[in-house]
Amino acid sequence: MQPTGHLRGDAVRVAGDARQRFHDSRGYGRPLEGNEISLSRVEAAHLLFRGDLAGVSLAPDADPVGFERFFVESAAAADRFAVRYLVYADLRDRGFYLSPAREPWPGGTADVADAVDFVAYERGSTPDTGDVKYPVQVVGERESLPAAGLVGRTLAVVDEESDITYFAATGGAIEGATEYEPPERLDGVLLSDRVVVWDAPEGLYERGFYGQPLTGRAAAVEGAIQLSLVEAASLAADGVLSLSASIGAAGDGHVGERAAGDGHVGEEPTTDGPAAAVVARGRDVEGERFDRRLAVYRRLRAADAVPKTGFKFGADFRTYLEVETVEDLPHSEHLVRVVDADHRFSPRELSLDVRLAGGVRKEMVFALTAMTGGEGGSLENADVKWLSIGRLTP
Template identity: 85%
Template sequence: MQPTGQLRGDAVRVAGDARQRFYDSRGYGRPLDGNEIELSRVEAAHLLFRGDLSGIALDADADPVGFERFFVESAAATDRFAVRYLVYADLRDRGFYLSPAREPWPGGSAGVPDAVDFVAYQRGSTPDTGDVKYPVQVVGERESLAAAGLAGRTLAVVDEESDITYFAATAGRIDGETDYEPPERLDGVLLSDRVVVWDAPDGLYERGFYGQPLTGRAAAVEGAVQLSLVEAASLAADGVLSLSASVGTAGDAPDTGAADRDGPAAAVVARGRAVEGERFDRRLAVYKRLREADAVPKTGFKFGADFRTYLDVETVDDLPHSEHLVRVVDADHRFSPREMSLDVRLAGGVRKEMVFALTAVEGGSDGMTPTDDGDAARDADVEWVSIGRLTP
């Protein structure tokens, strides 16, 4: 006959030969005095479901109840019990030993963030050895998920049909090997949402992969390159790009004094904020970090991202495939699991790594003066998080 358990507070105690039967041989619970062990509610429910416990008494004078009653009572008493149970049972079925990631259970000594629900040990490891394979954070499909601090966690997303999708979140810093120094001087014209450099040297596009040439059949103009506002703002902040004129809204005459008044970097940044709002500073900060890391960022519009990146560009004629999709989000951003899954699925479908750039711009864009030349972008903190699908 299988043993029964006794619910005490938020844990279930099992006596008899429970230590040998459950903890020593299969890593359930935590040992107490003698052969008694204590199980978390999720662990106890799993043993009930398997028939390894015959029942659990909900109080000292009550008869033991079976899985159905215990499951319902636990779901009422414990936050997110149902989704946590589903993930625990799935990983157990995959051959992992797990512990709750909190004291006094063995997993509480793993040093993982508070948001982690379980630690799954390396196959062949037990709670005694402490070799953690996956720090598992359980997320329901309709919950929100803080983007900050995700690196190092395994995300187990439970959808409305109780299917589980696993994601690995890792530190996603991008480092490239593109060896290109922009020219010392470029002259451009600031248009409504881009900058045109009329006499760009060949290497600006061909080797540095800046901008896009103005081309067409039977074109009589050579050397003209259109720069995006983030490209132009970065080059201007580095002292490379100057402006000979600025064009605002339709019908306005070109302003040949804007750059003289505020400087080219401030003029481009102000225009970026005017057309894009507060996102411009975050995107500019990430663009600059990527260029500083010798990677080449280009627009990720076709993939629903902010940037796609090339790590090693020698010439545009021999361009490799881009390696990453980068989405820029605020440092306080909260994902919906559906949003995150869509980004990761799309990146995987085009054979790229999905990287989120969590960007905290000092002071934000609100209240910044038009003369700000991008100091906020230069001083921004960026946390890189790569998220991909995982099969445990």
């Protein structure tokens, strides 16, 4: 005969041989005195669904109810009960022992964030051993999800048809091995949304993969490279790029000469040098996002990775870790999307990005970027945290 549980507060108590039957052998609940255990609502519902509990009494001296009544009552009483139950049952069916991680249900000895709903243990281990495999955060399809703090978590997204998609969130720092140093000086012309270097050395594009050649089948001009504004701003900040006559968005020409001592490597652009001119143009055409994208671009270049536009993939950048020559260019390894440090994902947005990256055999990395002193603040001291998210099959 199966035992009966009794709801007390937000927990279900089960007496008799419950400790041996449920906790010791299958990792349900947590022990109380003697052989009694305390179950979370999700655990009790799962045991009811399996027929391992005969019923649960919702009040003292009340007749026990079955799974259907208990499920409906719990969905009304407990936050996000339905989606958490679906994930719990799915992981149990996959062979994992789990512990609820929300207070007052700490998951074993695991130190997990408050947003984590369950901890799933390594197969073959129990809550007593505490070998956590997945700290699981349950997310409904229509919820929003803060990007900050996701590293180390397993996201279980439940869609409107109760299907579950799992994602692994890890630290996604990008380190490259591209060996190229730009020339000491380049001269360019600032146009409305790009910079043209007319006499660029061959290695700038062929080995450094900066810009795009301005060529055609019957080109009479050789050595001309078009730089994006973010590429040009980075080179100018490093003291490499100076500007001659520049053409504004409205067609007005002016001269931005290279200032003596301006823009040495590691320094902030001065307010009137070539770097400041390019950054100002970038803000004109792109708005506040330009500063964050430039900060991330410079971090990637400093890590010897080569960032190029990710427009075709709906991202800010695609990255190449090791470029020797453009003629022998490898596949890019990452898609990088630059977001605010306090960005909140929608699960649909997240799923779209990760699915697209996986479809083109790349890793999806988000650069959570906060500018020191706000937008327009320090580029070199910008706070960039890397977040890599990929599909997971537990």
